Amino acid sequence: MKIKFKLLTMAILSTVILTACGNTPTTDNSLTDIKAKKELVVGLDDNFPPMGFRDKSGQIVGFDIDMAKEVGKRMGVKVTFKPVEWDGIILSLNNKDIDLIWNGLTITDKRKEQIAFSKVYVQNKQIIIVNNKSTISKKNALTDKTVGLQLGSSSETALAKDVALSKSVKEIKKYSNNTEALLDLNAGRIDAVVVDEVVGRYYVSKKPGIYKVLNENLGVEDYGVGIRKNDTALTTEINKQLEAIKKDGTSKTISKKWFGKDIIYK
Incomplete structure (x- = not known):
């Protein structure tokens, strides 16, 4: 009986120890790692003006570029911009090829299942553009027409949500x-x-x-900076710096440079 009791006690203790080890929280070094390497790698689509694109000299410029640079400066780190195919950019983030996605990234429920986001810094709409000579003036006139959009973008999601419209068009052509x-x-x-x-x-x-x-448009959406789910410390720091540049008017100045007006989310 004593032997059985001893064995039972050891089994219970082993279970408790293993459970405790399994519940040990993972250390979040996301911010300290960035500070240590003194570099913040931002993934983007470099053909997305005016958020991020290449100027005539080949340099990556844009609204989000200036925003990220300002935040990096205040964090005391260099910001490096890494072009990534948009439909694979979340995979690149989670594979740690990049530290952030900062490039007009719409906050969606589907994306929130995969990554975390900063607080909203810009609101946006999904609009419909046609040729200036086109007779199309309303979205219901797109019946049996061919509509183009970027693969993996929130434009694709917005059109899919408008079931009547997406079913009425002849073809949805997707571009890189x-x-x-x-x-x-x-x-x-x-x-x-x-x-x-x-x-x-x-x-x-x-x-x-x-x-x-x-x-007519296909709805309002919010932009946020994309961050890995476990990078809580980095998320907190990005939010802190976004609030700081909004409070002192720096983000307003950047906005007016690129849009001629203040589009920063209040």
Whole structure:
């Protein structure tokens, strides 16, 4: 009996120890690691003006670029920008190829299952752009038409949510970036493009007389910085710095540089 009791006691103790070890929280070194290497690697689509794109000299510039640089400066680290295919960018983040996604990233329920987000810093709409000579003036006129959008983007999600519209179109053509879609629209190969408003209106303003934006949109959405789920310390730091540059007016200045107005989420 004593032997059985002793064995039972040892078994219980072993279970308790193993359970305790299994519940030991993983140390979050996300911020200290960034500080140690003095570098913050930001993943982006470098063909997404005005959020992030290459200028005539090949340098990566844009609204989100300036925002990330300012936050990096205040953290005391260098910011390196790494172009990544958009439909694989969350995988790159979770594989630790990059530290953040900072590039007009829409906060969605599906993405929140995979990654964490900073607080909202910009609100955006999904708009519909057509050729300036097109007779299309409302979204219901897209029946039996070909609509283009970026693969893996929130434009794709927004169109899918509008079930009536997505079922009525002839074809949804998906591109690796918005520029390709808009070039095809200008060439007459597609009839419309669904795109983020901040990107679409910027592009339209640079091509006067070529495109027009429909009054109807496919909904409002929020932009946030994408961060790995377990990187709580880094998330807290990014939120802290976003709040700081909003409070002192720096983000407003950056916004006016790229959009001519303050689009920062209040």
